[in-house]
Amino acid sequence: MKAGIVVFPGTNCGRDTYEACRFLGWNAEYIWHNKSTLKDYDVIFLPGGFSYGDYIRAGCLAKFSPVMTAIREFIYSEKGMVAGICNGFQILCESGLLEGALTYNLNNKFICDDIELYFEGEEICLPVAHKEGRYIKPKDTVINDLIFLKYKRNPNGSDDDIAGLYDKKRKILALMPHPERAVFKETGNTDGIKIFNFIQKELNL
């Protein structure tokens, strides 16, 4: 597995994602946001954080970075997958690469907590940390088949308890919880590994 981890100014989960990938035996390298061409990767992560300070709206400015053009090409060429975590999910929605939108949590506050989720027929627990994590689904499209992660007790008011979903071609995957923060046993939770393994399985690698 070879992972590229995109870093925008203000990205702050890039290092965590990098360390998680390395821990799982993947190759990983950072991609600074000004790159307009990309090497070959199996998966490109858009990690969490506050790209461009979340100014205007979360993800709103990052979509103009040169790397996003390269990522579109990467997706169209079907060379591999793109995985958006938290701010990465927000960027993918802002870019129109995923349908729907992410807006302010119902309580209008930042929520950091360990959250129970339904994933692949089992219950798992992952950390969340976001203020704009309420997913609003598109009005005219049915997306039921694209949902792979749901909240057990919805923390933020997301439509249909949606915590993570694919695009139609299953080449983009995005989620609000942070699997990269639940990899090392010292932190008390390793459920995040299941998400990384899931990505690997999707790629048939």
Place this chain on the structure above:
Amino acid sequence: MTLYSRLGLSDFEYSQIVKRLKREPNELETYLFSAMWSEHCGYKHSKNYIKNFPKTNSVCPDENSGGIEIGSHIIFFKAESHNHPSAVEPFQGAATGIGGIIRDILTLGARPIALMDSLKFGNLDNGRNKYLLEGVVSGISFYGNCIGVPTIGGETNFDNCFSSNPLVNVLAIGIANKQKIVKSIARENCIILLLGSSTGRDGIHGASFASKEMEDKQEDKLSVQIADPFMKKNVIEASLEILNLEGIIAAQDCGAAGILSSTSEMGYKGKCAIELYLDKVHLREKDMQPWEIMLSESQERMIFAVKPEVKDKVFKIAEKYCIQISEIGKTTKGRDYNLYWDGKLLSSTPLEVLNNCVAYELNAEEPAYIKIQKNKILKENDLSAKDILELLKSPDISNKKYIFSQYDHTVGNRTVLKPSKSSVSALRVKEENTFIAFTMDSDFRKVYLNPFEGAKCIVYESFRNMTAAGFIPDGITDCLNFANPEKNETAYAFVKSVEGITRACKELNIPVVSGNVSFYNETDETSVYPCPVIGMMGRVNKNILKNSVSDDEYIYLLGKEISLNSHAGGSFYQKLFYDFLGGEIDVIDSAIEKKISNAILDLIEKNLITACNDVSKGGIFISLFEILYNSDIGFKGSLTNGIKSQKLLFGEITGRYIISSKTDIENELKGYNIPFKMLGKSKKDTLEFDGFSFKIKELFEIYKNAFETELKN
């Protein structure tokens, strides 16, 4: 009124400046001295006292922050107050407070890895206090979350003395490779670079603003800086890259008194002269006066003294992060501080004079209140079930998830003990394959009643926090929040607190690695109780104890038993139930504290206990309750020997812990030769003791929701 007195310098101080300069300072220089000789920068009322803090085993104690060595790395940590700005503008005040303390860690080349905060507000029955709390918490959330540094814990307390004087103390923690530390000592033949935000008029006089009592709020608002965490995140990453280059001689952050304080300290410490070209500083506003540029406290700025040959590399890094950078001066042979505008010399002052403000002796005679308070006697009512509920509901005691869930406490992948899960917050140091823990503690009521013993109590409470989770203390940082030191009551409390902290640290053989003093926390109506806040770092002994009690475990009290005659002055329940503050406080017995601590570390190492909590605010009841809450379990036994006494259940005396064990460990405990007592056993669903019986589900709901309910009321 003369310019110097308008700027807060006394006649005496001005005469000292004239004497040492051997001339009158010009207008610009008067501004420079007003900032450098302010309480905030000059520590003029405190430096004679805090210089006695023990420093053995601390790294870089004379730098922006000191630290503790862990293998080939240094953990830097420092607490700082941002009280005055937060009183005026809570959101920006708290946010920039984080910004400031992060820079103190960063400037040494350390990556910031965690934050904690100690917050004090007036009671929540007052709308403005709610507003201040919400503002401060969202300011910390806004800033800390954005820069990607987790806020891993802290404390929040309430008393009406903080109504007009909220205290916002933030502790920052960073890690650096021992070989890569950059100090603040400049050398000759460097160029001076200013990296970061442009310089504007925000925060001018911040230093002198923080050095007086609060008065005109409207005017003061202009002295509050504006936070830009996105810029800060870029400044952090750029600075770490820059500090990793060869040829970076010295670094300083622009905090209080901005460019002035950072550059002059650098030159003074490095025994070289500084030349600054003020027309080269990148500005936010046109037509700024030289004194405004020098005193501006615009946020997110760093100063580097570097060898001329690395300039290009530094500029490249700044460009990568889209941050402005200017070459604003150089270091030369000599000992003066010279300021130029367009080649014209505006001011030349010896660094020795600028950086050595006068120091005052304080009037530390015992004030009359000490004896009066000590002799007060409280007549208590019998303990009732209502008291227990009232205590659990009080904002000081109830669960603070409402606050800490607004802070990202897991970013960085280091957090191993999360907020309120344990007596400490802990981080893994992956670089050294070990764990460190931090606490922030205060106990202003006990310090008020007995400053020396009260301050000792705080250090020992932190020590007990460490022990309970399996950690050994390494050092402390302190934030000394006091009222006006020119008044006898405050002066006495300050001097005795400093002595108490010093004594406790010497007994525990730990240094004070860093710290901060905040005076003048008072208004016309109220002044704060003397409020030293201690931040302690510890390293894991063998293994971490994560509290988890199952059904039918043995629960013991370690340490002395409280009696109806015990000294429990300053206990929280007395304030809550009777608005009473008086009597004598219980004093520390260092030998027994260490003995019990060693016993607990041994029990943890042998995996004989499943939970441990020190007994502090709220007495044995709250200590036990916290363990039960985190394990979702009840209890059956006796806590007060059948006596319906509030003091026995809630009274605060020193040197005690509650532990839980899966097996009967009476024999082991006897072997340690320490006082102990079996209290009862854990039990599903109910909490039963001394004639009381509660459904734990109901108590846990109250404890969990009370804080938010109180805020929304």
